Amino acid sequence: MIPSEEKQYFGCDTPCKSDEDYEVQSDWFTSEFLNDITCSGIPNHRLTLKVGVPVMLLRNIDQANGLCNGTKLQVRDSGKNIIKASIIDGKHAREMVFLPRMDLVPTDSGLPFKFSRRQFLICLFFAMTINKSQGQSMSKVGLYLPRRVFTHGQLYVAISKVTTKRGLKVLILDEDGKPSSTTLNVVYPEIFECL
Structure with missing residues (x-):
């Protein structure tokens, strides 16, 4: 319902080289398999955004400047490799921030292997859990x-x-x-x- 143009961002998923089963994983785990994995605390492989949508930060990036896990933001502009957003509330309300893509390894995925996802550390935010x-x-x-x-x-x-x-x-x-x-x-x- 937000009247701006939709933009899709795709993550890059790779097995972790530090995992002891890395050689087996790189043969067995295809990109499509890794792309379908959803875990708490990491962004989805496919992220669809529009200018004006509310998003929530999924990890601490810069606590001193208000970029903490759970910070609510509004997308102001979306480039190829960076997203411009404004903080919605709190001490840093209305401040503009720039969010890059970052590598993230799920810490508690319940999976018997480790993988890394390079993506913007945000998700759409219209509601939150208690x-x-x-x-x-x-x-x-x-x-x-x-x-x-x-x-x-x-x-x-x-x-x-x-x-x-x-x-x-x-x-x-x-x-x-x-x-x-x-x-x-x-x-x-x-x-x-x-x-």
């Missing part, structure tokens, strides 16, 4: 709960991210998928017994 919101403070939060929050303290974390009561909207669905006005706050008192 865990990703930790450490952030926002003026408006919409909380979508299609099922119960199941981890100790997670509901508190989600609700405490908003700076005012007025900025919080919550949509809770019951087991039948119908809107509800209540949900359970999961708390395990046993956790506090040994403190």
Whole structure:
């Protein structure tokens, strides 16, 4: 729905030479196989962007200048090898930054081998998980709960991210998928017994 021209960026995936099975991997693992791998914390092989879309940084690049894991940005211009973006909120709001492609090796991919992906360290950002919101403070939060929050303290974390009561909207669905006005706050008192 954003009325600018779409641009696609493709990553470059290669088996890691430091892996002990590198010789076997380079024969078995084709580019197509590596390109299809998606892991938490690394960008997808194919990244489709438009000027104006919101994106989120996936790793710490320059903490002193506000480029941390979870930083929200808006694409301002997209070149062949660099993306110009502005920081959306926080201490560095409205500052322009330039994002290069970088090499990244997934640290916890669950895969029995290591590979490297060269890509922009961003993903499209229209929503975030409760865990990703930790450490952030926002003026408006919409909380979508299609099922119960199941981890100790997670509901508190989600609700405490908003700076005012007025900025919080919550949509809770019951087991039948119908809107509800209540949900359970999961708390395990046993956790506090040994403190």
